[in-house]
Amino acid sequence: MQFINRKKRLVPNPKTELYAQPLQFYGQPPLENISLSEFESFAVDRLKLLKTVENLGVSYVKHSEQYSKKMEAEFKTLNFPYRTEDGAEKRRKDHISHFILRLAYCQTEDLRRWFIQQEVDLFRYRFNDLTSKQKLDFLHKNNLQYNTISVQEKNQLKEKLLNSSYIVSGVTLENEDFYKVPFQDALDLVRARKVYLKDGYAFIPHNDIVTIVLNDFRTRLSKALALTARSLPAVHSDERLQPLLNHLSHSYLGQDYSIQKNVGKISLEQIDSLAGKSFPLCMRQLHQALRENHHLRHGGRMQYGLFLKGIGLSLEQALQFWRMEFIRGKVDADKFDKAYAYGIRHMFGKEGKRADYTPYSCMKVILSNPPGQGDYHEKLTPPLPELLKQKLQFYKVSPSGVNQILELVKGMHYQLACQKYFELTHNVSSDCDSAFSLSHPNQYFIESQKVLGGGKEMKRETDTSQRSQENPATRGSSAAPDPEVIESQHLAEMTENLETFFEDA
């Protein structure tokens, strides 16, 4: 009885009810029937939208005027609900297309990560676009209740709260609500020290509530994708959908620069000149540091090593390259074979879990590898502006160009700064056709080679010179004391022998 009742109530005007809100958490999947062609066009449009989100995030400062303008334009052309007064039809498209892409992007860890990142950025943009009343409405409708602190507690912590955030001032503190959440739910604010922490709780001003909402959104989406992945076999049995979904997921991300079609096209002698001409600054810096100090730490080795692999160095060349440099420093050949050769073979997928590692993208370099003590892998964030200035002048960048780059660096827009550097050193302008949006050091290299008409001059190195040197390096290096590079090492036999040895002793 009740069942029927409920259905009846829903039927009259499902769309207006379902799409009453300008923004949703995508909690309920769409239940209607749609045509295959609509299915496909929705999905393709959303994919385009997410790609734009990704590109804009790289090329512009998030939430700058330009960013918002470009976003808005994209929403219009693709027919997505960009303004809150947009009707149910567009919101329906938003809803359905999101769920189609879930199917396509739940299959692997990489796909999920990419999808979540773009959807979260998209959500942030749209949430920030809401009026404050709509924001409250949204929280209310989605049952998002966060604990606010009492007035007494607020007054008690007044000074600390004021000093913990840029966006709170003495005047607004009175009227502003503060939410108390476990610090795990506001990691972005914790990381940047933009929130007051006490006893494991973060005190978040209302203005920053987007952080918690996003965190919630991210967690839900991540869980939902994991669940979707489990039910995927059923979807894949539908032969109309399966090729479509596969196609969708393949067109993500562009290249990962691991496809080594150019292996062996670069000789070791060329590296120095290429570093000057076609390496982005971060890699040029690493190269220089390696040549000067004859050593790089783990993070730098990974970043630079994989980059070199990406531009076409073979395993043998890489071993030769690193060994030659390292033995000029404090490391002797024996120690190199023991401690470092393993790591290099690991990069090429010859050791451990045998994953063929892909070169780091700009995002990965910036986010995951802030240079520590004694590290050189700085992504265009060298020292004081003066030092960077000197360096750029030394690299023969024009004074006006130097200033442009420094401005970008100051604003922490490293990728833009790097792109500017590219434009200046290659005499291209961002307005012409060859413009690209930089997201990967290896992309920089390839684009640079294109512009310079390179690629022709690279030639295969003679095999004989390699072989004579590679042998000692590739032979047994059982010891690699750096635990973090060792994913799994199979020394069962060796330890067995040792066991007997120690038993005798």
Added chain:
Amino acid sequence: MPSDYDPACLPDLLPLYYRRLFPFAQYYRWLSYGGVQKNYFQNREFSFTLKDDIYVRYQSFSTQSELEKEMQKMNPYKIDIGAVYSHRPSQHNTVKSGSFQALEKELVFDIDMTDYDDVRSCCSAADICSKCWTLMTIAIRILDRALREDFGFQHLLWVYSGRRGVHCWVCDEAARKLSAAARSAVAEYLSLIKGGEEMVKKVILTDPIHPFIRESLGVVKQYFPQYALHDQDILGRKESVDKILALVPEDVRRELQQLFQNERRPEQRWSQIKDQAKKKQATAKKGQHFEKEIMLQYCYPRLDVNVSKGVNHLLKSPFSVHPKTGRISVPMELKDLDKFDPFAVPTISLICEELDRPKADDEDKKSGDTKEKENENGVTEKRKNRDYKRTSLAKYVKCFDQFLDGMAQSWKGELLRKSDLQKEF
């Protein structure tokens, strides 16, 4: 000197150490965390470094006695502790790839004196002395406060690494369950020193100054005059003065250079810097915290963030021996932190020697209670228990015991809650 340690003797000493001195009972008690979670100890990864730098990962043990037997057989030069995995690490090859995953681990921090080379003049690289050791004291004070008061953790085990640094194991349940993203967020919250080799100015403060930074500055201020001005003499020699002056704005630098010509006493020079900062702060709108930035750059802890980030990252275990110095990696008592002397930490040769010394009065005292247990196991168990008590290791094991007692309180609560839940059904 009886405590002189010779690395060549290590293979002879290790069997003795693992047979009679290593505190297995406490060690097992720690890593099983009261048995609140099933297979917590069993799924924990250990890795051993054996003779000639042979490295064996993914060791795991089902019981305390299995751990004991294995360690006594392998006699590892170094022991590392890894994560608690979804399956037994020793069988990681037998489960489908992808399903073998690191689930939990203590939140750990690694502070290493080598990272301070640009701000200490007494030693470099792996060397330490009582002068620069203050840096570790400051680091512990700052991090311990922040982890307890800001993040709400309670069970922090601070351990001397045996050579040139300290480790922190945050053992709270909430800490062990942190995701990699959360770990890196905590580590970054705690990191103030930014930039690599070429970065001259490594700390830049902006308004408003976060309460965490204020608290940390409070700690630094207690140590700064004695440590930096006196012991390190950072405002004495010309080179080190120049290094400091590179951290202040240009106009201030010129003025200070003038002033310093007539003033040689470091304390006075420091007050001049502070005066300049005050003057600047009064005129400029914001920023201008260079005197604070100097203090932080010279004293603030330098974390190896990568160690803290990964759930599956390995870290040297407490009570492991440092193969180069022979010193035992021992828990540190925070009450007496200012008195902690890394050179007074016993070496393996010292405690092994102490074992061989004739048993003094302590034998008579205990002889009464040995009789209670007559069976053979009981006797050897007792003897081992007493063995470490006769050495300088005793007070460190006691410190470890106290730490474990503190944690046991929280297990009890947890176990009670669980059994209550079960009764409801």
